[in-house]
Amino acid sequence: MPPMTQRPRTVFRKLDGILLLDKPRGLSSNQALQRVRHLFRADKAGHTGSLDPLATGLLPVCFGEATKIAGGLLGARKAYDTVARLGVVTDTDDAEGQPLRERPVPALGVERIDAALQALTGRIRQRPPIYSALKRGGEPLYAKARRGEPVEVEEREVEVHAFELQSAADLLDGLSGAAAPQLRLHVECGSGTYVRSLVRDLGELLGCGAHVTELRRLWVDPFREPRMWTLEALQALAERGERSLDACLLPIEAGMAAWPQVRVNAAQALRLGQGQSVAGDFRPAGSVAILDPGGRALGLGAVDAAGCLRPQRLFAWACVQPPRAPPP
Numbered sequence: 001m002p003p004m005t006q007r008p009r010t011v012f013r014k015l016d017g018i019l020l021l022d023k024p025r026g027l028s029s030n031q032a033l034q035r036v037r038h039l040f041r042a043d044k045a046g047h048t049g050s051l052d053p054l055a056t057g058l059l060p061v062c063f064g065e066a067t068k069i070a071g072g073l074l075g076a077r078k079a080y081d082t083v084a085r086l087g088v089v090t091d092t093d094d095a096e097g098q099p100l101r102e103r104p105v106p107a108l109g110v111e112r113i114d115a116a117l118q119a120l121t122g123r124i125r126q127r128p129p130i131y132s133a134l135k136r137g138g139e140p141l142y143a144k145a146r147r148g149e150p151v152e153v154e155e156r157e158v159e160v161h162a163f164e165l166q167s168a169a170d171l172l173d174g175l176s177g178a179a180a181p182q183l184r185l186h187v188e189c190g191s192g193t194y195v196r197s198l199v200r201d202l203g204e205l206l207g208c209g210a211h212v213t214e215l216r217r218l219w220v221d222p223f224r225e226p227r228m229w230t231l232e233a234l235q236a237l238a239e240r241g242e243r244s245l246d247a248c249l250l251p252i253e254a255g256m257a258a259w260p261q262v263r264v265n266a267a268q269a270l271r272l273g274q275g276q277s278v279a280g281d282f283r284p285a286g287s288v289a290i291l292d293p294g295g296r297a298l299g300l301g302a303v304d305a306a307g308c309l310r311p312q313r314l315f316a317w318a319c320v321q322p323p324r325a326p327p328p
Contacts, residue, residue: 017249057217159190
């Protein structure tokens with residue numbers, strides 16, 4: 001038999017920046033991340049908020065030093081379009097799960113649907129799906145659920161900024177009986193909100209149950225009008241060379257719009273890079289993005305009530321110290 005040929009090992013490189021990936025349906029967020037990481041040959045990468053395998057759309061991927069701001073992007077406001085299938089409840093609250101029960105869909109008018117949507121808008125209590133990436137005892141809940149272990153999930157408070165009806169073509173006022181009645185919905189929400197849970201709870205308020213059949217993330221703050229890249233487009237660019245591929249990346253500064261900015265001079269930047277605080281009248285108090293005189297981000301810091309700035313998570317280039325002068 002001819003000898004088996006081994007695929008060459010990927011030689012990773014240092015790379016900093018943010019990619020706005022258009023995640024395809026059928027891949028987990030981690031699977032999509034690993035494909036992108038190998039395409040770019042990035043030695044360090046992380047995503048900012050999981051999407052279910054069924055979901056598509058914006059998945060910001062942070063490379064290198066950009067992973068230091070990923071935690072802040074996790075808590076950002078997000079927007080989705082989703083399709084809710086009425087009349088069927090599944091164990092995962094989406095179309096990839098097993099049906100648990102089926103109920104007839106009553107005659108539903110737009111006013112009743114809007115009233116149910118309004119009841120699920122604002123600061124609400126929500127129970128996350130049992131098939132979720134939430135961890136208990138260091139293990140995701142979905143792993144326990146797949147083994148058939150009983151999983152109890154506590155309610156928690158979340159923020160739903162908008163939950164709106166876009167289309168109810170299968171449910172005209174006063175009519176019902178469609179084979180697969182669906183609602184097309186728009187959601188804007190804060191960190192920790194599950195669209196699957198919103199749709200599940202909407203179905204209960206309408207008296208028939210519901211689950212998600214489609215879900216697409218449209219944007220994540222601060223990327224309100226994102227230029228997203230598909231895996232196919234990235235693969236085509238990779239075949240043209242890394243310069244073409246790297247042109248897709250946003251600078252780290254593009255992901256730091258959520259933090260108030262403070263600028264420091266060269267001497268202050270040097271002091272921060274040595275891990276020391278800088279006295280002054282910096283404002284506002286709280287977490288801030290630190291920029292050098294030229295506008296380059298140095299990392300994240302915190303301003304106390306007295307206006308003193310201390311470093312929190314600085315980027316590697318902010319910590320590079322100038323060479324010492326040789327002794328006379």
